[in-house]
Amino acid sequence: MLHLILFLFFGTICVAGAINLLVQSHPINSALSLIVVMASLAAEYLLLGAEFVAAVQVLVYAGAIMVLFVITIMLLNAGKEERTKGSRVATLIGVPGVVLGGVLVAWTLLHRPDRLSFPVGALKGDPGDIARLLFHDFLLPFEVTSVLILIAIMGAVVLASRPEPVGRPVHTSPRPRETRELVATEKDRP
Amino acid sequence: MIPLSYYLLLSGILFICGVLGFLIKRNIITIFMSIELMLNGVNLSFVAFAAQWHALSGQVFVFFVMVVAAAEAAVGLAIIIAVYRTRETLNVDRVNLLKL
Amino acid sequence: MSITTFVIISIIKSLAVVGVLLTAVAYSVWLERKVSAHIQNRWGPTRVGPFGLLQPLADGVKFIFKEDLTQPHVYKPLYIAAPMIAMVFAITSISVIPFGNWVEIGPWGMYLQITDLNIGLLVVLGITSMGVYGVALAGWSSNNKYSLLGGLRASAQMISYEVSLGLSLVGVVIVAGSLSLRDIVDAQRHLHWNIFLQPVAFFIYLISAYAETNRTPFDLPEAESELVAGYHTEYSAMKFAMFFMAEYANMVTVACLATLMFFGGWLGPVFGPPILQMTLPVLWFCLKVFFFMFLYVWVRWTLPRFRYDQLMAFGWKVLLPLAVANIVVTALIVAWRA
Numbered sequence: 001m002l003h004l005i006l007f008l009f010f011g012t013i014c015v016a017g018a019i020n021l022l023v024q025s026h027p028i029n030s031a032l033s034l035i036v037v038m039a040s041l042a043a044e045y046l047l048l049g050a051e052f053v054a055a056v057q058v059l060v061y062a063g064a065i066m067v068l069f070v071i072t073i074m075l076l077n078a079g080k081e082e083r084t085k086g087s088r089v090a091t092l093i094g095v096p097g098v099v100l101g102g103v104l105v106a107w108t109l110l111h112r113p114d115r116l117s118f119p120v121g122a123l124k125g126d127p128g129d130i131a132r133l134l135f136h137d138f139l140l141p142f143e144v145t146s147v148l149i150l151i152a153i154m155g156a157v158v159l160a161s162r163p164e165p166v167g168r169p170v171h172t173s174p175r176p177r178e179t180r181e182l183v184a185t186e187k188d189r190p
Numbered sequence: 191m192i193p194l195s196y197y198l199l200l201s202g203i204l205f206i207c208g209v210l211g212f213l214i215k216r217n218i219i220t221i222f223m224s225i226e227l228m229l230n231g232v233n234l235s236f237v238a239f240a241a242q243w244h245a246l247s248g249q250v251f252v253f254f255v256m257v258v259a260a261a262e263a264a265v266g267l268a269i270i271i272a273v274y275r276t277r278e279t280l281n282v283d284r285v286n287l288l289k290l
Numbered sequence: 291m292s293i294t295t296f297v298i299i300s301i302i303k304s305l306a307v308v309g310v311l312l313t314a315v316a317y318s319v320w321l322e323r324k325v326s327a328h329i330q331n332r333w334g335p336t337r338v339g340p341f342g343l344l345q346p347l348a349d350g351v352k353f354i355f356k357e358d359l360t361q362p363h364v365y366k367p368l369y370i371a372a373p374m375i376a377m378v379f380a381i382t383s384i385s386v387i388p389f390g391n392w393v394e395i396g397p398w399g400m401y402l403q404i405t406d407l408n409i410g411l412l413v414v415l416g417i418t419s420m421g422v423y424g425v426a427l428a429g430w431s432s433n434n435k436y437s438l439l440g441g442l443r444a445s446a447q448m449i450s451y452e453v454s455l456g457l458s459l460v461g462v463v464i465v466a467g468s469l470s471l472r473d474i475v476d477a478q479r480h481l482h483w484n485i486f487l488q489p490v491a492f493f494i495y496l497i498s499a500y501a502e503t504n505r506t507p508f509d510l511p512e513a514e515s516e517l518v519a520g521y522h523t524e525y526s527a528m529k530f531a532m533f534f535m536a537e538y539a540n541m542v543t544v545a546c547l548a549t550l551m552f553f554g555g556w557l558g559p560v561f562g563p564p565i566l567q568m569t570l571p572v573l574w575f576c577l578k579v580f581f582f583m584f585l586y587v588w589v590r591w592t593l594p595r596f597r598y599d600q601l602m603a604f605g606w607k608v609l610l611p612l613a614v615a616n617i618v619v620t621a622l623i624v625a626w627r628a
Binding site: 058064070075 | 407409413415417426430438
Binding site: 003004007011014015018019021022027030031034037038041044045047048049050052053056057060061064065068069072073075076078081082083084090091094095098099101102105106109110129130133134137138141145148149151152153155156157158159160162 | 192195196197198199200202203204206207208209210211213214215216217219220222223224226227230233234237238240241246247249250252253254256257258259260261262263264265267268269270271272274275280281283284
């Protein structure tokens with residue numbers, strides 16, 4: 001009973017955060033509501049007994065990836081979202097289609113005759129067991145993801161570094177944001 | 191005892207919110223966040239199924255998804271910064287020309 | 291144990307720990323002022339109480355009665371939320387830290403710890419990493435160049451050094467074979483302290499911890515001579531006090547973690563009657579934490595501040611490779627001996 005209440009509590013927070021992400025017009029508010037979603041998902045993982053996954057969820061998603069998002073928003077000084085038309089196909093067909101599909105899936109899930117259920121915390125996600133699985137059974141995928149992340153690091157460095165103004169005229173358009181100016185001087189200091 | 195379908199429903203709702211954000215939002219950073227939301231929804235169903243079938247591999251899959259999400263965030267945000275540097279806008283509707 | 295007693299005992303434990311933590315925070319401010327004064331050949335606070343011991347109380351009263359300014363140009367919701375975020379995560383991170391061994395009071399027996407998790411270390415690191423948001427959002431919502439720069443610097447610095455902080459602890463985890471803080475301390479019995487087994491990791495941890503808590507020589511986010519006061523330029527009264535308390539609470543947590551991971555936690559010579567046997571471990575723990583707090587203050591009033599590019603280069607080009615090398619060597623030795 002207590003578990004069900006906790007599930008509903010965190011689930012409500014989760015859904016509220018997700019909807020808030022859609023409603024808010026300023027990216028930083030969207031980012032914060034996404035952080036709330038991730039934190040409450042970590043609580044849901046704890047209810048499922050996946051302790052290690054919950055800790056890593058907070059550490060990696062909420063503590064690292066979302067910080068990157070917040071830094072980018074701060075760095076680019078992103079203002080309120082401007083409303084433009086966008087793709088008409090997306091709004092006319094995509095949105096009703098997605099909602100219809102969602103309703104269909106929900107209906108199927110809730111009306112299945114054999115309701116699967118399981119005791120809470122049934123499967124202990126012990127770090128040792130997960131490590132055994134990760135480094136024995138899934139060793140090849142593990143190594144492949146490590147290569148992937150190495151490539152991603154290099155790609156990010158190449159993409160985000162300022163191109164050298166060698167052999168071509170200096171960018172002439174006026175720089176609109178003062179913060180960019182200041183950040184640039186910070187970075188370019190010898 | 192919480193039915194598995196509740197978890198799957200929650201995961202579905204999160205995924206749908208992500209797709210809707212992807213379709214509706216115009217800010218490139220928010221669109222990117224919607225993708226993260228979708229990945230999170232999928233992760234929840236992985237963990238729920240792991241508990242259902244007593245197989246830890248479901249939880250291990252979550253780690254792979256997280257690694258891919260981290261790599262994607264690093265590269266994607268670098269691309270956003272590069273786009274902003276040349277176009278000076280974050281609106282995807284204004285980044286529709288191949289040449290400046 | 292029924293669920294009611296469990297909840298009551300948990301609440302009492304949490305209240306006690308938070309009370310002790312906040313007292314420790316108040317008196318580390320006193321320590322800072324006193325030690326800095328003696329380093330500079332002054333007396334420091336002397337007027338309020340003996341040795342100025344009531345000075346933290348006076349400071350608190352001052353903060354409460356100061357005018358709480360909210361500038362018209364700030365983004366209000368986040369401006370108000372930011373100090374609370376910083377404070378909440380700074381206090382929460384103490385929740386899995388064990389302070390001592392098993393104690394028995396009459397029929398009751400318990401560990402001196404709010405809760406023991408088998409992923410305790412990850413929980414501490416995770417909650418500490420969430421503390422970045424307080425600083426970053428404060429800098430952003432103030433709508434002030436200096437605040438924004440301070441917030442940007444703080445978030446970049448904290449996520450950079452978090453990497454080497456986490457990697458330096460991996461060596462210790464490999465040696466102990468567990469992520470539970472209690473098991474890690476138990477693995478250091480008979481003076482097998484990790485400071486002797488993992489000296490490189492300890493120094494990486496110490497340096498990264500200074501950067502994580504934004505203390506000199508890495509206090510770039512609030513460098514007075516460049517950024518006025520960094521991310522808390524626009525804050526006053528209790529909102530400023532919250533940042534202040536969060537900083538010192540983070541210092542206490544990091545010092546506790548250093549004690550547990552490298553200095554054997556509450557281990558030390560235990561002798562005498564039962565009452566002494568129960569209190570001595572707590573005393574050893576407090577003494578070790580006090581040593582780290584003193585070291586913090588000592589370093590702050592001795593070393594000058596780094597430049598920002600030096601800070602980043604040091605973190606990524608020196609500490610990170612060193613931490614990785616330490617892990618590889620530790621893993622090889624452990625595998626060879628197994």
